[in-house]
């Protein structure tokens with residue numbers, strides 16, 4: 001079975017650090033966009049393993065559209081919707097629940113309102129708290145919360161405060177991403193990116209996150225993701241396991257039959273092309289051969305703390321990765337970036353978690 005990603009590119013306003021395919025001020029396109037998504041979904045017409053509504057801000061559009069889309073989808077597994085606390089009401093949450101959404105991913109990023117303002121988030125901690133409590137009261141029992149570190153003006157102590165708060169409210173899943181500074185965004189919002197933490201503090205923040213969440217009963221299962229046992233994101237695991245998925249909507253990617261496709265980013269062009277039944281809204285980004293597929297598998301699986309299973313790789317590719325990549329593995333083991341456990345699991349070491357880019361480069 002395949003997974004499904006649905007991209008909702010509409011946001012209330014643009015966060016200063018955001019380079020996702022998302023737009024504000026295009027709400028007049030929402031209705032046509034949903035029609036286009038429904039047409040794309042009709043073409044696919046299958047039973048999905050997991051579904052993920054991402055964005056953009058899925059919670060920014062009226063919930064009737066989410067219900068409409070859910071009516072087009074068959075899935076008995078995990079169905080996640082991303083929400084921004086500045087866009088949510090109890091009625092919307094009830095609609096999501098009734099429509100079959102069973103997991104929420106809420107963007108908090110930090111508990112300090114001044115930090116949230118500084119990066120252009122539209123909500124306060126209080127609004128997050130209201131959204132979170134409403135979600136619980138409506139019956140959502142699988143909630144993920146996003147945190148960011150390395151933010152401008154953020155201290156290690158600020159991260160500690162955010163962690164303390166999250167551990168207290170006890171979501172099932174926490175994602176922690178380091179701010180990526182894009183040059184063109186710094187040019188646009190120079191003030192928002194001044195006073196960034198130095199590398200040493202940024203690493204301290206990451207170690208603190210790993211240690212504190214582990215002590216609180218979360219399992220780190222991927223470089224940036226932590227979950228209570230059995231609450232790992234099934235949808236994201238599908239990407240890291242190199243499983244097949246469809247992506248619908250502007251800018252969405254799909255991976256089917258060893259081919260990676262991408263839809264065009266422009267909402268207007270996507271809507272026009274789908275509604276006029278033109279198929280030029282999708283381009284082939286990569287057609288994999290067995291060698292490129294195996295290399296990608298290594299890179300994706302090494303993001304997971306479980307790492308590459310030699311036997312799983314053999315089942316999929318009919319090769320022994322310890323032999324195929326003997327030179328790369330020896331080099332990385334000598335650098336203390338990966339370890340091989342019992343000839344079965346190839347995993348990042350603690351140092352490798354920090355320098356994962358160097359590890360991936362060996363498999364490109």
Ligand code: SF4
Nearest residue numbers: 011014015018022056
């Ligand atoms: S809410 Fe998310 S998608 Fe929208 S602008 Fe902010 S970071 Fe980007």
